[in-house]
Amino acid sequence: MDALTLSIRVAVLATAVNALVGVPLAYVLARRRFTGKALLDLAVTLPLVLPPTVTGYYLIVLLGRRGWLGAPLYAATGWTIAFTWYAAVVAATVMALPLLVRTARAAIESVDRDLEKAAYTLGRSEWRTALEVTLPLARNGILAGLVLAFARALGEFGATLMLAGNIPGKTATVPLAIYTAVQTGEQSTVIALVAILTVLSCVVLVIAGRLGARAA
Amino acid sequence: MSARLDVRLVKRLPGFTLDVAWSAGDGVAVLFGPSGAGKTLTLQCLAGLLRADEGRIVVDGRVLFDADARGALVDVPPQARRVGYVFQGYALFPHLSVADNVGFGLRDLPAARRADKTAQVLARLGLAEHADRLPRELSGGQRQRVALGRALAIDPALLLLDEPLSALDAPLRRALRDELRQLLSDLGTAAVLVTHDFTEAYRLGDRIVVYDAGRVVQSAPRSELLWQPASDSVARIMGIRNVLRGTVVKATPDRIQIRWRGQLLEAVNSPSRSYLPAADTPIAFFIRPEYVRLIRKDRGSADPTHHMNLMDGVVVGEEDFGTTWSLRIRLSVPGAPAQGEYDLEVEVPHLVYEILEIERDRRWQFSIHRGSIHVLPA
Numbered sequence: 071m072d073a074l075t076l077s078i079r080v081a082v083l084a085t086a087v088n089a090l091v092g093v094p095l096a097y098v099l100a101r102r103r104f105t106g107k108a109l110l111d112l113a114v115t116l117p118l119v120l121p122p123t124v125t126g127y128y129l130i131v132l133l134g135r136r137g138w139l140g141a142p143l144y145a146a147t148g149w150t151i152a153f154t155w156y157a158a159v160v161a162a163t164v165m166a167l168p169l170l171v172r173t174a175r176a177a178i179e180s181v182d183r184d185l186e187k188a189a190y191t192l193g194r195s196e197w198r199t200a201l202e203v204t205l206p207l208a209r210n211g212i213l214a215g216l217v218l219a220f221a222r223a224l225g226e227f228g229a230t231l232m233l234a235g236n237i238p239g240k241t242a243t244v245p246l247a248i249y250t251a252v253q254t255g256e257q258s259t260v261i262a263l264v265a266i267l268t269v270l271s272c273v274v275l276v277i278a279g280r281l282g283a284r285a286a
Numbered sequence: 287m288s289a290r291l292d293v294r295l296v297k298r299l300p301g302f303t304l305d306v307a308w309s310a311g312d313g314v315a316v317l318f319g320p321s322g323a324g325k326t327l328t329l330q331c332l333a334g335l336l337r338a339d340e341g342r343i344v345v346d347g348r349v350l351f352d353a354d355a356r357g358a359l360v361d362v363p364p365q366a367r368r369v370g371y372v373f374q375g376y377a378l379f380p381h382l383s384v385a386d387n388v389g390f391g392l393r394d395l396p397a398a399r400r401a402d403k404t405a406q407v408l409a410r411l412g413l414a415e416h417a418d419r420l421p422r423e424l425s426g427g428q429r430q431r432v433a434l435g436r437a438l439a440i441d442p443a444l445l446l447l448d449e450p451l452s453a454l455d456a457p458l459r460r461a462l463r464d465e466l467r468q469l470l471s472d473l474g475t476a477a478v479l480v481t482h483d484f485t486e487a488y489r490l491g492d493r494i495v496v497y498d499a500g501r502v503v504q505s506a507p508r509s510e511l512l513w514q515p516a517s518d519s520v521a522r523i524m525g526i527r528n529v530l531r532g533t534v535v536k537a538t539p540d541r542i543q544i545r546w547r548g549q550l551l552e553a554v555n556s557p558s559r560s561y562l563p564a565a566d567t568p569i570a571f572f573i574r575p576e577y578v579r580l581i582r583k584d585r586g587s588a589d590p591t592h593h594m595n596l597m598d599g600v601v602v603g604e605e606d607f608g609t610t611w612s613l614r615i616r617l618s619v620p621g622a623p624a625q626g627e628y629d630l631e632v633e634v635p636h637l638v639y640e641i642l643e644i645e646r647d648r649r650w651q652f653s654i655h656r657g658s659i660h661v662l663p664a
Contacts, residue, residue: 184374187335187373188436189390190365191370192390192436193440194365
């Protein structure tokens with residue numbers, strides 16, 4: 071079952087990138103004031119409300135072979151991310167990011183600022199304070215955000231289709247495989263994949279719910 | 287006497303400007319005033335958590351902050367100020383044990399010395415047996431001590447305490463107030479404490495700096511403040527009752543005669559700085575409600591040579607405060623009463639209220655010793 075291994079690999083990688091990029095982003099949005107903050111917030115959140123195909127189109131404009139970043143990359147290396155499984159990771163990452171950032175940001179904002187101020191007066195830099203005080207106290211919210219991001223990455227369809235295509239065994243994740251199977255009438259494959267995604271999503275929701283309850 | 291702490295701060299915020307200057311010597315300086323007067327803002331500037339627009343902060347000769355209108359010349363970051371801060375509500379790290387909270391500021395020490403120092407602070411504050419507990423497992427009083435211990439562990443040059451007792455219930459509050467006073471005087475660390483409760487300010491402070499609307503209205507040793515508030519607005523902020531206005535009849539270095547509500551009152555002039563206003567100038571003064579004496583009717587008529595500032599009045603209102611009754615008395619003279627419905631608030635213990643049968647008998651003579659009428663210089 072190529073689609074399932076691919077899907078899990080994509081979702082795990084997308085979640086890892088989310089943790090690396092999304093948690094610092096959530097911290098900065100929660101705690102810092104800077105020019106362009108509203109714009110950054112908008113850019114991160116937009117994939118949550120845009121049709122996924124529109125987000126996918128923007129990703130093509132940015133990363134495609136003739137895209138703003140993709141064209142120089144292609145000129146330099148002759149390689150393009152479009153229609154590779156990396157593209158599926160990028161699409162899933164971008165689509166999942168708002169879920170993590172919003173959840174983690176709310177968790178960080180709920181940490182009493184006096185705790186951070188206390189850490190500063192006790193000699194901690196902002197960076198050490200974030201690592202030792204803020205993030206540990208926001209941990210459950212951040213984990214809940216990561217679980218949601220994983221679920222979103224697992225189910226990604228529209229943006230993936232736009233940037234990575236639907237190449238069986240290469241970029242066809244479970245949701246895309248389901249679509250293909252429905253089109254070609256492979257009933258048993260459809261039922262198996264749908265069941266797997268449903269069960270996985272339920273598990274993820276229960277975990278996220280428990281973490282969320284503990285964070286509150 | 288050189289000041290240990292010199293503070294001058296200007297901080298402009300939307301709709302509020304803090305503009306204060308004061309200094310303090312040894313002991314505890316209390317910033318006292320109503321909520322929103324800028325007390326906590328001052329602490330945050332002292333700790334470096336907030337940057338003032340202009341000003342200068344000097345602690346024991348060390349300049350922590352110095353800025354003029356063009357910008358900061360010196361601005362030591364909070365990490366390097368060595369200022370211990372006890373937050374309102376304590377701000378203990380909820381995920382760390384009592385020992386880790388107290389040792390949090392000692393990260394740069396080698397592990398063994400850190401453990402020693404932590405144990406020493408815990409022992410001193412009577413927290414040794416709670417070292418492994420989490421803050422949520424402690425009582426309010428214990429949390430306060432952990433917060434204090436955490437701030438003291440770094441051997442601060444200056445200790446800041448923001449409403450350190452406000453998170454506690456009333457009986458505990460009184461006990462801990464005296465405990466805190468003892469501790470602060472044993473430590474000898476320069477300390478600044480914020481409170482909006484005058485009793486607390488008076489019990490804990492050596493010097494009291496009165497804040498109102500972003501300004502300092504008076505800064506004085508506590509005893510001076512209690513008996514000589516700089517103005518009637520300071521008296522009101524302090525919660526002093528019976529702040530009254532009359533006119534000067536005659537002032538000498540040791541006595542002031544005041545006309546008020548058709549009465550001629552005699553008061554003692556300020557002992558330390560005699561105040562000699564001209565006749566007919568308006569003057570504010572206050573009479574503490576617990577210092578007004580009711581004259582017993584079963585001992586013959588009152589003797590004006592013995593009973594100073596003798597007046598007649600009627601009880602027009604009363605309120606039970608548990609151990610005392612507060613009586614509202616209106617003078618038996620024509621004209622509008624000084625404080626709305628009444629002229630004077632008088633406080634009597636329950637026992638006196640019962641013995642004199644004040645509930646039944648509303649018409650009284652009373653007298654005020656001249657030493658109990660406190661003149662407030664304009």
